Amino acid sequence: MFGKRTSIFRFCFISFLLILFIQACDLKHQNQETTEPRYIVTSPELAEILAAVDGTDRIYGITSECDYPLQLAPKKVVGTFGKIDIEKVIALKPSLIFTSGLEQDKITADLRKIGLNPIQIYPKSVSGLLEAITTIGEVTGNVDRTRILRDSLSKIVTDAKKSISGLVKPKVYIEIYGSPIMSVSRESYIGELIELAGGKNIFSGLSREYSRIKPEEVVLKNPDVILLTYPGVRAEDILQRKGWGIINACRNSRIYSRKDLDPDLIIRATPRSLRSIYKLREIFYEK
């Protein structure tokens, strides 16, 4: 009887101590006050846009994928596109953090939770890119400079559209991944660039932007040009695929891989990607 009462008393006493201890851990995040603008940018696309609009001086942190322009190389790396070290972000005391979409939805939510100031920009199309440039120009206070950049880029787009009307368009197959093989629809950014450069994307009608496709469909649709954007693949690998030899592109050896065109130029929605429309056109209308 005596033993039982002591153990209940001990139980209550320890519970009480626990409650006291845990209630003492009442921590609150405070918004950090910073005077000068300090930016962290977590996607290579946004890094390029930001550098084009505002320069690289006020960028204090990047992710490991941000490799262009080269002035970003000495900046502090706060993680990768998919996994960001929040402690490093806080340590840099950023006034503004530029985050992208996809895997970064959760990262953006987490940054907001602890009272930081993320701004999420994920351009999915050419018009989205122009909008992103405007937004970044506004938040960094570069409205005039942005307007010039934007106008010159819009001009590239309208010129491109004008110059391709009436041409006989080559059929283009873009392979963004090899196992399983994947291509892009017209809704994707690369898909849009291909059409602007005067190519006819054979998978433009896919239901998802980036999607798995069947190899027999490629053979059936018989593209004139094949563009490979992922690492570790050579034109010869495509020629050796069973049954692909009858495709026009294979017969005329018009298969282009990373050594012909840097995929970062067309995969990332950036100002320089619009200038690469000309390069794409050279590839499509060679001969």
Added chain:
Amino acid sequence: MRNRFLFFLGFIICFLVLSYLFLYFKAGSQEIVISIRIPRFLLTLVTGFILAGLGYVYQIVLNNPLAEPYILGISSGAAFGSILAAVSGLFLLMPLFGFIGAVLTMFLVWQLARLGGFFSSTKLLLSGIIVGLFFSALISVIMYFNQKDIGNIINVLMGNLGHVFSNLEWTIFRYILIVSLVIMLYLFSQSEKINIISTGDEIATSLGVNVTRLRKLLFLLGSLLTGVVVAYAGIIGFVGLIVPHIVRILTRGNKRYNLILSACGGAFFLLFCDFIAMHLTIVELPVGIITSFLGCPFFVFILVKNK
């Protein structure tokens, strides 16, 4: 007596050193310690504490050395809930969904185990495994169709103690923490009865323990605690399965304090693993990888030394 005292003292000193390193190593500023490290510290401690403690209880109550907190399917159910919230974009609700998933799974397993009118630990295990497999298949489907959320899904499936708390979430978590620890204390107070079960149902019953009732109660409370852990930290393997065995080998069957020792050992072990996971590479590793990586050789070492 003297030996035990020294061991205890050593453990406390190691624990304090580790805690200090965990909180301040490369922390940069006080702000980081307060808003990131302390919540992580408490989450890690309570996760290891609960997992290893429950592992010990389950291994005895289910009479199976392979039992662990996740064996009853709870983890898959909770993971499914969290992942569902993540792919719907409801990141703030991930813990809530995880917890709801755990509770629903628990009732499902419970009902399956009761089919046929009687209740046995074998049936309970089987229903747990079946329900777990079913939810794993559902998770695979979600993974296949939501490639962009793969990072979040990996966090849930391989364990991630770096949950970012907002002020509101932290307040809620503190209450959950209190409830969980009080439940753990209750389990400690029942540890004598739990140990009696390990001698066999007949003997335990003859000693005045209501075995069926105690099993049900432990199962319910255990599932709740597992739900809390998975909701915040994802699925962290190894701790619940191996730490109790290590403690059992080290204490050589001295059962009186094994439950408490398991729980504390689990907390210490997980704290160490998470510290490594945080600092080993530039990008933080999922802690589940580290637990098995460090734990398996350690287990073999202990096994060989005490053969």
